[in-house]
Each structure stands twice: as C-alpha cells, then as structure tokens.
Amino acid sequence: MNPNILEELRGILGPHGLISSSEELRTYECDGLTNFRVIPSAVVLPDSTEQVQAVVRVCHRERIPFVARGSGTGLSGGALPVAGGIVICLARMKRILEVDLANARVVVEPGVINLEVTGRVASANFFYAPDPSSQSVCSIGGNVAENSGGAHCLKYGFTTTHVLGLDVVLPDGSLVHLGSKTLDAPGYDLAGVFVGSEGTLGIATKIILRIVKRPECVRTLLAAFHSTNEAGAAVSGIIATGMLPAAIEMMDNLAIQAAEAAVHANYPNCGGLLLVELDGPVAEVDALMAHVDEICRQNGAWEIRVAQSEAERALVWKGRKAAFAAMGRISPNYIVQDGVIPRTSLPQILNEIKELSAETGLRVANVFHAGDGNLHPLVLYDRRVPGQEKAAERLSERILELCIEKGGSITGEHGVGEEKKHMMSKMFAEPDLDTMQRVRCAFDPLQLSNPTKVFPRTRLCGDKPGEYVPHPLETAGIAERY
Amino acid sequence: MAERFRPASRTEADGIGEVLRAIVGPEHVRLATEVDAVAGVVPLVVVEPADERQTASVLRCANQAGLAVIPCGGGTKLDWGNPSRQADVVLSVRRLNQVIEHAWADLTVTVEAGCTVAQLQRTLAQHGQRLAVDPLWPERATIGGILATNDSGTLRLGYGALRDLIIGVTLALADGTIASSGGKVVKNVAGYDLPKLATGSLGTLGVITRAVFRLHPLPRNTRTLTIAVGDADAMQRVILSILGEQLAPAAVQARDGNVDILLEGTLDGIAAQESVIKKFGEVREGSPAVWKAREDLWPSSGAGPIVKFTTLPSRISAAAAPLSRFVIQATGIGYARFDGDVQELRAAMERDGGSLMILGATKLDAWGSPGDSLPLMRAVKEQFDPKGTLNPGRFVGGI
Secondary structure: OOOHHHHHHHHHHHOOOOOOHHHHHHHHOOOOOOOOOOOOEEEOOOOOOHHHHHHHHHHHHOOEEEEEEEOOOOOOOOOOOOOEEEEEOOOOOOOOEEOOOOOOOEEEOOOOEHHHHHHHHHHHHHOOOOOOOOOOOOOOHHHHHHOOOOHHHHOOOHHHEEEEEEEEEEOOOOOEEEEOOOOOOOOOOOOOOOOOOOOOOOOEEEEEEEOEEOOOOEEEEEEEEEOOHHHHHHHHHHHHHOOOOOEEEEEHHHHHHHHHHHOOOOHHHOEEEEEEEEOEEEEEHHHHHHHHHHHHHHHHOOOOEEEOHHHHHHHHHHHOHHHHHHHOOOOOOEEOOOOEEOHHHHHHHHHHHHHHHHHOOHHHHHHEEEHHOOEEEEEEOOOOOOOHHHHHHHHHHHHHHHHHHOOOOOOHHHHHHHHHHHHHHOOOHHHHHHHHHHHHHHHOOOEEOOOOOOOOOOOOOOOOOOOOOOHHHHHHHOOOOO | OOOOOOOOOOHHHHHHHHHHHHHHHHHHHEEHHHHHOOOOOOOOOOOOOOOHHHHHHHHHHHHHHOOOOEEOOOOOOOOOOOOOOOOOOOEOOOOOOOOOEEEEEOOOOEEEOOOOOHHHHHHHOOOEEEOOOOOOOOOOEHHHHHHHHHHHOOOOOOOOOHHEEEEEEEEEEOOOOEEEEEEOOOOOOOOOOHHHHHHOOOOOOEEEEEEEEEEEEEEOOOEEEEEEEOOOHHHHHHHHHHOOOOOOOEEEEEEEEEEEEEEEEEEEHHHHHHHHHHHHOOEEOOOHHHHHHHHHHHHOOOOOOEEEEEEEHHHHHHHHHOOOOEEOOOOOEEEOOOOOOHHOOOOOOHOOOOEEEEEEOOOOOOOOOHHHHHHHHHHHHHHHHHOOOOOOOOOHOOO
16 A cells, blocks of 8 residues: 555554554454455544544545444454455444433444443343344444344344434544434434345444333243244244244254254254243233244144243353354354344245255254244355365355245345355346446446445446346246245 | 426426326326325326336436435325425336235245235234334334334333334335345345345335334233323433333333333233332323324424424433423424424533424424534435435535
C-alpha cells in the first residue's frame, strides 16, 4: 500500500491503531471460515465513530475497498479481507453507551460482545435474546452484519428483531442515523435493510438494541429417541398443538458422540436427541411441559429428563453450543453448513443426506434448530486424504441444493459471505438479485464496502435494470416463484 | 420534479385506457370519476390487473408513458400520506386475492396482496392459526395495504410487528421487473431484507404483489382485563408496572381513563398472570371490543386530523398530556384525534425522540422529518423508481 496513505491512516488512528507489518496482518487473513484466506494491505483499529469516518473517507477518496470486522467468528467468510483493501476492525469500540431499563433499550458500540449485553442487564431481570453459539466471543457489530440467530430465535426472533436503530458510516464517510429508540420512525425501514447486509452497505458504529424481560421460568427437557425421524415427528406434534417453545434443538448420534467427547454433557446415547425449552409464566410452562412430555413419549422417546437446576440446564446447553467445535474430537476437518428447509421436509432431507453420505463415504453429523428448520450438517473429512476436501465441499453444496429444491434457503443465520455467493443464483433469479443490488447502489455506488461478498456478480450502478425474464427453471416448470 | 397537478382530460384518459385494456381486458379498466379521488387528486383511469404479470405490464406501460401510478388495495387508507404530485392510473390489486399456500404444518402462508386481512384470517383459522396482527378495518383492508402503510395493531407487543412477521415479498417495480426476496422459511438471511424495505414504503418503491408470513397458532384462550386509571401519570405507571413484571401479555393499551390488557394462553397461565396484574389496580373483565378502540377515532366528529405518534413507554404520560381522544399502545405507538396545533404537537413529539404522522390529507406534511437519512432514502427511491412513477410526492421528504 502507498506509504503516504499508510502515514495518513497512522495520523488518524495513532501509532497503535494501525497494523501494516506482514506477520501481524496474517492474524486478519480469515474469519471463522478458515479455508478462504486473503492478507489485507492494512488493518485499522479505530476507537471512535470519527476515526471510522476519517478512515472511510480516505478509502473513498483513494477508491480502496474496505471490510469491517468484529471478533472474526463469522462462518461464511463475511469478514474475509479484500485483496489490496483495508480491514476496519471494531474490537476497540466496545463501550455500552446507555442502559435504559424503563424502555428496555441498550445502546452499544459494535465491538461489544453479545453476552456482555445480557451481563449488564441480567440483575434487572432482562436479557438480550439473540444467542448465537459463539455469543461469549462474537460482537454485536458482527451480529448486525450477519443478522445472527441462535437457538432461541424460534420464539424471540433474530438480531433484526432486536435492533431498533443504528448510526452508520456510509461508504463515502458520511454518518447517518437509521431507525430510532422509538418504533416506526418516518421513512423507509433502512435499519431493517442494513441488518443482515453483511457489511456491504456501510459500518454501524452505534446500535440501539431492544432487550427482553426474562420470563418467570425456563424449563428444559431432553428426550432420547431411536431415530431422528421419531424426534422429528415429536417436533411436528409439539408445533401442531399450538405451542411456541423458546427453542427446539435436535442432534443425531454422531453429533451427540462428539458433544459427549468434548464437554461430557451427559447426553443419552441415542439415534435422535431432542432438546425442548419452554419459558414464560410458571403456570403456563408447567401445563405445556406436561404436553411436551406426552408428545415425546407418544413418538417413541425412551428417556426423558427435565433439567432440575440451572446448572443442569447450563450443561445441557453447553453440549449443544459446543457441537461444532466438538467435531474436532471425531474428525480432523469438517465443513459446517447452514441450510434451511420448511420444517416438514426434515425426515426427507435427512434420508437424502444419509444417501449422499453413503455414496461419498463421508460422515455427516447433524445438528438442527428443529423448530424453524435450520439445519447444520457437519461434513467430516480429512484434508490429508487427497480429494477428500473437494468431495466434502461438493457434498455440502449438494445439501444446500436440496434445501433450495425444498423451498428453503442456503443460509439461516451464518450469512452468504464469500462462501455461498455462487449459490445465490441457484436460490434467486437474476431480477431478484439485481433488485437487491439497487439498494447496494443507493448506499455504496462505488462498491467499496465489502465489495466482493454476498452477490455472485456485482451490478454496475450505472446499469439500467432490465425487466423480468423468467428463470429457466420456472419456464421448465421445475421451480416456482413464491 | 415539478408540481404537476392536472385535470383529467377525456382524450388522454381514453388513450391510456385503450393501452391498459389491451393488457388486462376491457372490463377491468374504467375511467375515473370524483369518487376515485386520492387525497384530493382525481386520476384518469382505474385498472385492475388479474395477476402479477399483468401488474408488471401495467406498470411498465405507465412508466414508459410518464404516467403516475397510485397502487391501491382495499382503499381504506388511501388518503394516508401527502397528496400525489400527479395521479393518472389507480392500480388496484383487488383481483390478486388468493391465499396461494397455507403451509400450516410449517406455520407459513403465501398470500396475494389483494386478499383482505379477514379473508386470510378465516383461511388460516381452518387450521387453528393466524397472522398475529390486528390492523384497522380487517374486513376491507388488504395484505398489500397493511404492509404498505405498516399497520400492525396492538398484538405487536406480544408477537412483533409486520416487519417481524413478513418473511418474503414479491414486488412489481415501476419498470416492469418482478422481483422476489426473502423466502418461504421462517429463518433466512440470504440476500438483503427487502420484505422490511417494502413494509411501510407506501407503494413508492414497487407494488407488493404477494407476501409470505410466519404464523402463530390461535390462542387456546384469551381474556381482556381493564383497569380504570385516574390520570395520565397513573396510566403510565400501570403500563410500566405490567411491562416490568415477568408476564407475557399479548397486548396492552391505554384509552379514555382505562388500561386494557390482553392475556392469551392456557387457563392456568392466564389466571396466574391476572393475579399479578391485580396488584396494580381494580381489574374488571374487559370486552374484546376494546381492541377496536383505534377504529372508533375515525367516525368521531372533531375538527382536527387523526394522527399516529410514537414515543418511548416511559414518556407515555407526557405524550398523552395534550390529547383528549387517544389510544396508546404499550409499545409507545399512539393514535389520537387532535384539533389543536398539530405542528406544535409534532415538534414536541420529535423533541422527545418520537414522531408524528397525520393519517389523512391536510395542508400539512403528513410525515415529519426522517432526519439525516433522507438523502439515502431518496437514493433508494431513485434506484427503484427513477422516473417517480409510483405515488409521486406522497412519502417523506417529497419522495
């Protein structure tokens, strides 16, 4: 990078706010998806909105692409640097700026860790609902970029449900306020569009969050089934009775084994494990939990346990939340996917995954947010065996194609990022993607903010968009538009 | 864009009508009259396409011809927003009224924009489900209309707003593009969240042709409780006390010296919550009709307009102080008929971090200030509708 520009950045950030030596830059070459790596030209560590603005202004003037980064735990390569670009790491902007309990609002900087928000308000019986498994290390800024979910979004919604407003540094360095502490601010819901835009529309430097009153009680039930099909049938039964549990999680035998090896959660060794959590007023939860118990037994559960203490509950969740990392115990390498299907297609897709696994000889462990159809198949492989990595990539891609065929999505919470952008044209028709990019052009006409992510190809902002042409799959009667 | 109010010329209308008749069939185009006036502006023609493709074709033709299009559903809130700078074609989605797919086992529905809220709810109820919103005039209001005007209702406290329930949308853009985003599954982060962008955009970015929603089961039991409160401070105290408990009310609102609470769930759960609520005042059984209190503001006589205002829950009593006829939801969204100085009231709301929107055409701007994001909103509009074909001038800041 041009030394004059580095000098200018150093002037903005001070001597400790700029990283430009090649060995230090290597720390930032990837995020949680480690098979994509790019070394950035520089990394800056701003500690204020003004510094972010000043850096972005330099990027805008010099046409340097930039990528915002939080804790770097993302699983889709969203924070992968762009060659020749700058990484703007927001880890130093980690102040909780305001806690307003009367109105259930907390205002934070983007580097604040997800779990710290709950930590700050727990004594007043509030919590911050979105709970990605990495919540003890991931940042709110990263959650905003990816619209992170978690096990409890079945009932409580996603990051976007809990973000009311944002201060955003636009890709030209100007600062705008989107949304507000009050609801329904006049104008377009640009806060709603910004959340989940994966860093492609600008950088959030202040975020207004909504916190939630902790329910009077939380009960967690663990049920062991002979198979995931039986467990899946129990999930359908629970939903059909009209309950909305706080979470319904499922693990197959391979995932259970891994979790056991890693954290000794004391899970029963079974074909399909269901974890059902209900929360709310005690009287309500007790009545419904009896139903859940009954439904599980009717569908073949041979062991049912209800966590008797907060410690037991925490251990049950620890096993589930450690499931990805636990794969290291049973396989040298793995790919985690994040497909979504309509929940009722669960038995079918599990059989298909089993067939694919048998065909390729690769093991697939399955962990799902079963209530909302979000699958996390973990494709296990050994990089040292020639050809296995490619085969594993092909297999996980095939699983995502199955999700699309069932009317689902290629990502429920991890984001498209770098990893899945080529799948976007399988899920959406060209006019759909072009229309999304109109938003991009309004925010970032020069395409400097995380420019290479999400979309399979960028649309030049001067392009005149064409009219709708049916997707070949539609013409052939294979796919239908919803 | 110049001010282009213009009277409908008969020959012009005939010319447009002919082109549109070729697209949708002669029986679905008619010349507009005084009764079709939208916020005081009389259009040339009213056209009712049969489907998405025809909707897109009508838009493309109008866009090419430089005609302004006013999208329309049930017409219950057609006068919300500012008067149109130009109004040539009223595009009614009345015939796009099918519930396309109620995937009840997956708790989702795909529905066309012209389906009324009540019709949708009746269909969903066959499988014991609902779209958890209670907007104004559900028998006539359409799905496209409640989305465009962002009218969620009181259940928002318990179930979220339309923006939280919509999971997919299909838009027909001014240039005839048909674009879908989101999807049919409740959890999905692939691509930009255009369902949220469309919600509350008053038809200025595209015509919503269909939407996909996540659904909720119909409640096993419901009970409405009402607590009489003496003054605005007591009203706020009761609301904050309820919100401060570990309860799960589906809705809470204040009106006419009363606070109403809607409880849903098992009988045991409702009874337990009721016993907590009794701490805050004398509780009596309320009528389910109280949840229609918002609608009662309209027929009421009064010189001033009806306004929607937003405030923080902790500022409800301050917001209510200058108001006489109002309904305020515990989320901080209120409705009032106000015959005082609306601009002064708006200034007070905005100083407090809130906003005020006038529901219906007056001489005043309907929206108030969107703040420093207005240029960005204009840039979005420019990308979606560069010629200003859709509802020109009706939205914030002249968009």
